[in-house]
Amino acid sequence: MRLFVRHTTRYKYDQPLANAMQQLRLTPVDNPAQRIIDWSIEAPGIERATTYSDAFDNIVHMVSRAGPVEDVEITATGTVETTETNGVIGKEKGASAPARIYTRVTPLTHSNQAIRKLATLAEVPDPIGGFHELMHAIRDKVDYKVGVTETHASATTALAAGEGVCQDHAHIFIAAARSIGTPARYVSGYLLLEDEQASEAHHAWAEVRIEGLGWVGFDVSNTICPTERYIRLTTGLDSRSAAPIRGIRFGGQEENLHVEVDVAQAALQQQQ
Numbered sequence: 001m002r003l004f005v006r007h008t009t010r011y012k013y014d015q016p017l018a019n020a021m022q023q024l025r026l027t028p029v030d031n032p033a034q035r036i037i038d039w040s041i042e043a044p045g046i047e048r049a050t051t052y053s054d055a056f057d058n059i060v061h062m063v064s065r066a067g068p069v070e071d072v073e074i075t076a077t078g079t080v081e082t083t084e085t086n087g088v089i090g091k092e093k094g095a096s097a098p099a100r101i102y103t104r105v106t107p108l109t110h111s112n113q114a115i116r117k118l119a120t121l122a123e124v125p126d127p128i129g130g131f132h133e134l135m136h137a138i139r140d141k142v143d144y145k146v147g148v149t150e151t152h153a154s155a156t157t158a159l160a161a162g163e164g165v166c167q168d169h170a171h172i173f174i175a176a177a178r179s180i181g182t183p184a185r186y187v188s189g190y191l192l193l194e195d196e197q198a199s200e201a202h203h204a205w206a207e208v209r210i211e212g213l214g215w216v217g218f219d220v221s222n223t224i225c226p227t228e229r230y231i232r233l234t235t236g237l238d239s240r241s242a243a244p245i246r247g248i249r250f251g252g253q254e255e256n257l258h259v260e261v262d263v264a265q266a267a268l269q270q271q272q
Helices: 099-103 113-122 127-141 155-161 166-179 266-271
Strands: 002-027 034-042 050-053 059-082 088-090 184-191 202-210 214-218 230-236 245-250 255-265
Touching (some): 002 034, 002 230, 113 127, 113 166, 127 166, 155 166, 166 202
Antiparallel strands (some): 002 059, 002 255, 050 059, 184 230
């Protein structure tokens, strides 16, 4: 399947900034499930950006803009050809971060007794079946609902609330997997929505590393493994380290953020 993506992020500040610096993790990379056909980023300072790969092999563009800065608009667009792999990314050769890094607990993926109890569902001879059971159990306990958790709510907070969004589901799944010693990572990306799917086009899910198979994705919000309708953008320990945009600003007090993400089949997009 060939997918077209347009991802626009707009920032507006209550007072002009003296300076703004941002890390843009807005460039997907090839893997067994996707091939990048074309991709570009429009952002203030992108022509002078420093580009590098971070510890999790995400491509980063570091941009800066001198003041006065009243607003910033960043747009990533591109076409990606995806392949159905049943969520299996497999074993990665030459990865910067060893798999054991993804057993590290962060403030957002800390577990408690309730999460460790859920994790026992995956402690079975068939890990694929076990993690599917875990995925469904989390979804049963945490309804998909926008606006009920904070931007970076922890796994324990989201589970206790019983409501949350895709990043909350991913954090709980990751916390459970790590509590039994299984490497797990957070994935941010895009999703071509179907009518019954409960999520936004800018989406998040989790991957676990299963012995003999490699990395396998699980989308708790939609209780499926990622399909050809998914594009992987970034990976990390949690939603903070995998955030598509992170920045530092000097000046201003309040920031208004607006994000628009459109995902469509490329053939349909070209006809419009």
